[in-house]
Amino acid sequence: MLNIIHEICDLCGTCVSVCPFDALELFENRLKLKEENCTQCLLCLNVCPLHAIEEDSE
Ligand code: SF4
Numbered sequence: 399m400l401n402i403i404h405e406i407c408d409l410c411g412t413c414v415s416v417c418p419f420d421a422l423e424l425f426e427n428r429l430k431l432k433e434e435n436c437t438q439c440l441l442c443l444n445v446c447p448l449h450a451i452e453e454d455s456e
């Protein structure tokens with residue numbers, strides 16, 4: 399699963415745009431992951447300019 403580091407994320411929305419599975423959304427000034435949609439393709443992780451998304455080891 400992915401871990402969003404909210405302290406780093408500046409809500410730029412880049413990851414939301416690239417996710418092919420509509421698994422990320424900006425809601426009330428917070429980036430949210432819809433885990434049921436996420437396929438772990440890691441596109442979002444690779445495009446985030448601030449490295450605010452990381453893979454959770456669990
Ligand atoms: S890992 Fe892939 S499916 Fe999951 S949120 Fe990121 S871009 Fe979307």
Ligand code: SF4
Nearest residue numbers: 407408410411413446
């Ligand atoms: S690309 Fe990175 S900084 Fe931008 S909204 Fe996504 S997690 Fe936050």
